[in-house]
Amino acid sequence: MESTDGRGQLLAISDLHIAYPENRALVEQMRSTSDDDWLLVAGDVAETVADIRWALELLAGRFRRVIWAPGNHELWTHQKDPVTLRGVERYEHLVAVCRELGVTTPEDPYPVWDGPGGPVAVAPLFLLYDYSFLPQGCTTKEQGLEYAHGTGIVCTDEYLLHPDPHPSREAWCRARVAWTERRLEEIPGDLPTVLVNHYPLDRHPTDVLRYPEFAMWCGTELTADWHRRFRVACMVYGHLHIPRTTYYEGVRFEEVSVGYPREWGPRPGSPGRLRRILPMEVQAGVRGTAPGVGRGGGGGR
Secondary structure (H helix, E strand, O other): OOOOOOOOOOEEEOOOOOOHHHHHHHHHHHOOOOOOOOOEEOOOOOHHHHHHHHHHHHHOOOOOOOOOOOHHHOOOOOOOOOOOHHHHHHHHHHHHHHHOOOOOOOOOOOOOEEEOOOOOOEEOOEEEEOOOOOOOOOHHHHHHHHHHHOOOOOOOOHOOOOOOOOOOOOHHHHHHHHHHHHHHHHHOOOOOOOEEOOOOOOHHHHOOOHHHHHHHHOOOOOHHHHHHHHOEEEEOOOOOOOOOEEEEEEEEEEHHHHHHHOHHOOOOOOOOOOEEOOOOOOOOOOEEEEOOOOOOOOOOO
């Protein structure tokens, strides 16, 4: 347990996408309000290792602790990146970069936040997806992908996110889920948790997608009960580019993404605002953008 002497905030952000100059400028402005603040980064920092390192190093110098969970963009083997590692080797390389910077990863012991709203175990997760969030009327991955190709809404992961040495992305997902489940079961039963994953643990946040077929690349049914099983105080995620607060079966879900500059106009508030996870905001309820906006607008997600 890392003591905060009862001070500080547990803050969160995701989908920084710093290849966009506007997004990089937002990251340059991000600062803690206290020497005791922690920052959760729920994936999609950037596509190149150099950009990922730049952003995490900057943030690690400004927050007492930075906790990172990878998104799909970090795992792309992109033609713009001189680091050509694929799959597990790429992920392990990013973990090594984070450890060099002092950033907590899904491979590290879960830290305990004992500041305001704590104590809670903070668990960054790396789970991927297994195509089980199928479009209506589809019963298999193959049917789902055929439908998605027919609509033109196909995630770029299909071309750039390689599962090596696993035979498929869904096989990698299932291996990660099984390994992570064992680790979460080791957390003491009297300790609440904050789970941080790039994708929501339950399908319900994808119900507002403009293109419902994009949900196939948004998580797995294997984690649908984790918010109950693991005493979740808050489930922090990104990926959908629909920043909002929802409650599901009494559990708070926070989508904390920055997203792309073209998406900022319709939203209330300033882009890049760090979201406070603990202590909880005074005003409870549902906050966010109107249904039908956000993720699923093309293959770049």
